[in-house]
Amino acid sequence: MKGPLDGLRVLDMGWVMVGPVTGRYLADLGADVVKLESSRRVDPLRTLGPFKDGKPGLERSISYHNLNAGKRSLTVDIKDSRGREAILRLVEWADVLIESFSPGVLDDLDLAYPVLKARNPALIVASTSLLGQTGPHARGTSGVGTMGASMSGASLLLGWPGHAPCGTYGPWTDAIAPRFIVPSILAALHRRRATGEGCHIDVAQAEAGIQFLSPAWYQYAANGTVMERRGHAGSPLRVPHGIFRCAGQDRWIALDGSDEAAWQALRTIVGGPLLDSKFDTLIGRLRGRQELENAISAWTISQQADELERSLQSAGVPAHVVSNSNDLAHDPDLLDAHYCHIDDPIVGDAIVEGPRYRLGRTPERATRRGPRIGEHTQEILRDLCGYDAAAIDELKAAGVLV
Amino acid sequence: MLHDIRVIELSGPETMMAGRILGDLGADVIVVEPPGGAAGRRLDPFLDDTPGLDRSLTWHALNRGKRGITLDLGKADGRALLAELGRSAALVLETADRKATAPRADVAFPTSTVRCRITPFLSTGPKRDYFASDLIVTAATGVPGITGTPERPPLFYPVPQAMMEAGAEAAIASLAALSARDVDGLGQDIEVPARLAGMMSALSVPIVVPANNPELQRTPARQRLAGVALPGIFACKDGFVLVSFAFGQAFGRLTQRLMQWAVEQNCLEARLGAVDWSTAPQQAEKGSLTAEDMRATVDAIATLCLRHTKDEFGAEARKRGLLAAPLMDMRDIGQSPQYRERGLWSSPVTVGAEGCTVDDPARFAQFSNYTIDVRRPAPTLSQHTAEILKTDLGLSSAEVQALFVHGII
Numbered sequence: 063m064k065g066p067l068d069g070l071r072v073l074d075m076g077w078v079m080v081g082p083v084t085g086r087y088l089a090d091l092g093a094d095v096v097k098l099e100s101s102r103r104v105d106p107l108r109t110l111g112p113f114k115d116g117k118p119g120l121e122r123s124i125s126y127h128n129l130n131a132g133k134r135s136l137t138v139d140i141k142d143s144r145g146r147e148a149i150l151r152l153v154e155w156a157d158v159l160i161e162s163f164s165p166g167v168l169d170d171l172d173l174a175y176p177v178l179k180a181r182n183p184a185l186i187v188a189s190t191s192l193l194g195q196t197g198p199h200a201r202g203t204s205g206v207g208t209m210g211a212s213m214s215g216a217s218l219l220l221g222w223p224g225h226a227p228c229g230t231y232g233p234w235t236d237a238i239a240p241r242f243i244v245p246s247i248l249a250a251l252h253r254r255r256a257t258g259e260g261c262h263i264d265v266a267q268a269e270a271g272i273q274f275l276s277p278a279w280y281q282y283a284a285n286g287t288v289m290e291r292r293g294h295a296g297s298p299l300r301v302p303h304g305i306f307r308c309a310g311q312d313r314w315i316a317l318d319g320s321d322e323a324a325w326q327a328l329r330t331i332v333g334g335p336l337l338d339s340k341f342d343t344l345i346g347r348l349r350g351r352q353e354l355e356n357a358i359s360a361w362t363i364s365q366q367a368d369e370l371e372r373s374l375q376s377a378g379v380p381a382h383v384v385s386n387s388n389d390l391a392h393d394p395d396l397l398d399a400h401y402c403h404i405d406d407p408i409v410g411d412a413i414v415e416g417p418r419y420r421l422g423r424t425p426e427r428a429t430r431r432g433p434r435i436g437e438h439t440q441e442i443l444r445d446l447c448g449y450d451a452a453a454i455d456e457l458k459a460a461g462v463l464v
Numbered sequence: 465m466l467h468d469i470r471v472i473e474l475s476g477p478e479t480m481m482a483g484r485i486l487g488d489l490g491a492d493v494i495v496v497e498p499p500g501g502a503a504g505r506r507l508d509p510f511l512d513d514t515p516g517l518d519r520s521l522t523w524h525a526l527n528r529g530k531r532g533i534t535l536d537l538g539k540a541d542g543r544a545l546l547a548e549l550g551r552s553a554a555l556v557l558e559t560a561d562r563k564a565t566a567p568r569a570d571v572a573f574p575t576s577t578v579r580c581r582i583t584p585f586l587s588t589g590p591k592r593d594y595f596a597s598d599l600i601v602t603a604a605t606g607v608p609g610i611t612g613t614p615e616r617p618p619l620f621y622p623v624p625q626a627m628m629e630a631g632a633e634a635a636i637a638s639l640a641a642l643s644a645r646d647v648d649g650l651g652q653d654i655e656v657p658a659r660l661a662g663m664m665s666a667l668s669v670p671i672v673v674p675a676n677n678p679e680l681q682r683t684p685a686r687q688r689l690a691g692v693a694l695p696g697i698f699a700c701k702d703g704f705v706l707v708s709f710a711f712g713q714a715f716g717r718l719t720q721r722l723m724q725w726a727v728e729q730n731c732l733e734a735r736l737g738a739v740d741w742s743t744a745p746q747q748a749e750k751g752s753l754t755a756e757d758m759r760a761t762v763d764a765i766a767t768l769c770l771r772h773t774k775d776e777f778g779a780e781a782r783k784r785g786l787l788a789a790p791l792m793d794m795r796d797i798g799q800s801p802q803y804r805e806r807g808l809w810s811s812p813v814t815v816g817a818e819g820c821t822v823d824d825p826a827r828f829a830q831f832s833n834y835t836i837d838v839r840r841p842a843p844t845l846s847q848h849t850a851e852i853l854k855t856d857l858g859l860s861s862a863e864v865q866a867l868f869v870h871g872i873i
Binding site: 066067079083087091103104106109110111112113114115116124125128175193194195196197198199200202203204205206208209212213214215216217218219220221222226227228229230231232233234236237238241242243244245246248249250251252253255256259261262263264265266269270272273274275276277278279280281282283284285287288289290291292293295296297299303304305307312314315316317318320324375378379380381382383384385386387388389390391392393394395396398399400401412413414415418419420421422423424 | 465466468481485486489490507508509511512513521522524525526562585586588589590591593595596597599600601602603604605606607608609610611612613614616617618619620621622623625628632633634635636637639640641642643644646647650652653654655656657659660661663664665666667668669670671672673674675676677678679680681682696699703704705706708710712713714715718778781782783785786787788789790791792793794795796797798800801802803805806807808816820822823824825827828829830831832833834
C-alpha cells in the first residue's frame with residue numbers, strides 16, 4: 063500500500079512555518095507538494111537557524127529542511143503577469159492550495175479564492191494568517207507566531223505570580239495552527255471524494271491557539287475566573303507533582319507521585335522524611351506540600367537527572383528529565399525512531415524530524431530533504447504547467463523565474 | 465463534511481481533543497466510558513469550583529457535540545456491545561493506560577475500522593514501559609526545558625498540553641487513515657505517541673544539537689544587540705504587550721516603523737529613529753550602534769508601552785503594521801470584537817445542570833461552504849446509553865435494565 067494521500071497534488075504558497083508545516087504533513091502522507099518560492103524575497107525560514115555546523119547560508123537551514131522535507135521548489139515572480147499565469151496553471155493542476163500571505167495580498171495579485179475557483183472549482187484552498195481573513199482587526203495584523211501566542215491567551219500564562227510574564231518559547235501558534243488546518247483539509251478532501259466540491263478554509267492562528275487553552279476559556283466563561291500564570295509546574299490538586307532540581311546546571315526532573323501506587327513507590331525509594339505518618343493520606347500530603355517537596359528536592363539535588371529518571375521509572379514512579387536541546391539530541395527513543403537522516407548536496411548528512419504518528423498499513427514516506435531554492439522550476443513548468451522548452455526559456459529570459 | 469463517519473471514542477484525556485476536532489468537522493462521535501465515568505470528568509477546573517462528574521469544565525470544553533454511553537469493558541457483555549457498536553464505526557480512538565505497552569481494549573473490530581491509539585511514548589522504543597502522565601510527557605517534549613529564566617524552574621502551562629497536542633495529532637493521523645479507507649475500504653492501526661506530538665511546540669529545539677550547534681540555554685531575552693538584551697514583553701498601562709525587535713530584509717522595516725512611532729511620541733531621539741534598523745546587527749558589530757544607543761532604545765520602547773493601554777497599543781500596532789500585539793487574557797478574548805465579529809463563537813452551550821451557558825470557541829476554521837457548530841452540550845454520565853443500545857443495537861428495554869442491574873452500564 064502506498065501513502066494515504068498518494069496522488070494528491072498540493073501547491074504550497076506558505077512561508078516560514080504554518081503553511082510549510084501544513085504542506086509537510088501532506089507530503090509525509092504521500093502528496094506531491096510544490097512549494098512556491100522566490101529568490102528575491104527568500105523564505106525567512108532559510109535565514110533562521112539552526113544551520114548545519116552553525117554556518118549560516120540560505121541552503122544550510124536545518125529548520126527549512128525540517129518543515130519542507132520532501133517538497134519540490136519552484137521560483138516564479140508571482141507579481142509578473144506571466145508568472146501569475148504559470149501559477150494559475152498550477153492551480154488547475156492542484157487539488158489543494160495552501161497560502162499564508164498577509165490578508166489582502168492575494169486580492170492585490172488578483173488571486174483571491176473566487177479567481178482560483180473559476181480556474182479549478184474542485185480546488186481546496188487553505189488560507190492562514192494570525193487573525194484570519196475576516197473581522198475588524200484581520201487586515202493590518204500580520205507578523206509572527208509570538209503575536210498569535212499573545213492574542214490566544216498563552217503568553218500571559220507562562221511566568222510567576224507577581225512577576226511580568228515570560229511568554230511562550232518562540233512562535234507557539236505556529237506549532238498549533240497546522241493541527242487545525244490539516245484536519246480541515248483532510249475533511250474537505252473526504253467530502254470532495256463524495257461530492258466533487260472544493261472550498262475555501264480560513265484558519266486564524268490565534269484562534270487555533272485558543273483551542274489548546276479551552277479549559278481556561280470555560281473557566282472564565284462559566285466561573286468568571288481569569289486563569290493566571292502560576293509558576294509551579296504541577297497541579298495544585300496533586301502532590302507530589304512537579305519538577306525538582308537535580309545535580310548540574312539547570313537540570314530538572316519531572317515526577318508524578320500523586321496517585322496511590324506511584325506515591326507508595328516513591329516513598330519507598332526516597333525514604334527518610336517521606337515515611338512520616340503525616341504523609342500517609344492525600345490530605346496530609348496536600349497540607350504538608352512544602353515540606354514534602356523540600357524533602358524530595360533535598361533527595362534529587364545531588365543526583366544525575368537521567369539516572370534518576372531510569373531508577374524512578376523502574377520503581378514505578380512516572381518521571382522524566384525536563385528535556386533540553388541536548389537531552390532530545392541523545393534521547394534513546396528519538397534516536398531509535400524519530401530522527402531521520404537526510405543527505406543533502408550542500409549540507410551533507412543532516413538530521414530532521416520524522417512524522418509524529420505511525421500508520422500500520424499505509425506507512426508514511428521515508429523522510430527526504432527539503433529542496434534548494436527553485437531546484438525543480440524547470441520540471442514543474444514542463445510537466446505540471448505544460449510549457450515547452452522555448453516557453454520556459456522565454457520566461458527565464460524575461461526574469462520571471464526568480 | 466464528515467457526516468458519514470462515526471467515531472467511537474474510548475475516552476481518555478488524550479482522545480478528547482481528537483474526538484472534538486472530528487466532531488466539529490461533522491463526524492458522529494460516541495464517547496464510551498466505564499460506568500464510573502471517564503478520567504476526563506475528573507480534570508479541573510470545575511463549575512463553580514465544586515467537583516462532580518458532570519462539572520469538569522475541561523470535560524465540557526472537549527466533549528461538547530458528542531454523545532456518551534457507559535460500558536464496562538472488563539465484562540464480556542461490555543466488550544460484546546462495543547464490538548457490535550464498532551460495526552457502524554469508521555474509527556475507534558483509544559488511549560494507552562499510563563504506559564505504551566498497556567494492553568489494548570480486548571475487542572475485535574472489522575477490518576474496515578481505523579483504530580487509533582494514543583500512547584505516551586513509542587510502544588516500540590526503549591521508553592515503551594515508562595509510566596507517564598501529562599506532566600511527564602510534557603517534560604519530555606523539550607518545551608518546558610526552554611521556557612522561563614535560568615534562575616527559576618522551567619515553566620509549564622497551567623492547562624495540560626500533552627493531551628491537546630496528542631489529540632490534535634491523532635485527528636490528523638486518523639483522517640489520513642480514513643483517506644486511505646476511502647480508496648480501498650480498509651482500516652488500519654495507528655499509534656500516536658504524545659511525546660512526539662508535543663515536540664511540535666518545541667519548534668526547532670530538537671534539531672539544534674544534531675546539526676552540530678551548541679545546546680540552547682533558557683533565557684528570557686534570547687536576542688542581544690551591542691551586548692544589550694532586547695526584551696520581548698513590556699508592561700503597558702493595563703497589562704503587558706509583546707514587542708518584537710526583528711531585523712533583516714523581511715522584518716527590519718517593521719522595526720523601523722516601531723522606532724518611528726517612538727520618535728513621534730517623543731520617547732526616542734530622532735537620531736535613533738533614523739538608524740537603518742534592518743541592518744542593525746551589522747551596525748552593532750561595526751560599533752556604529754553602541755550599547756548606550758541600544759539601552760536608550762529599549763528604555764524608549766518601555767516608556768512608549770507604558771503610555772498606552774493594551775487596546776490602544778493593539779490598534780496602533782495594526783495601523784502601523786508592527787511586530788507587536790497585546791498579551792490577552794480570557795476576558796480580553798471574550799471582549800475582542802475581532803473574535804466575535806469573525807464568528808469564532810458557537811451558539812451558547814449548556815454547562816452543568818443549573819442552566820449555565822457559555823459561548824464555545826468552536827469555529828477553529830471558517831469554511832466557504834460548511835459551518836462548525838456545537839450540536840449538543842457534553843454528555844452527562846451515561847446520558848445516551850439507553851438511546852444508543854436501543855436504537856443502534858436493538859436491545860429491549862428489559863435488556864438495558866438488566867445491563868444496569870449488573871453494573872455493565
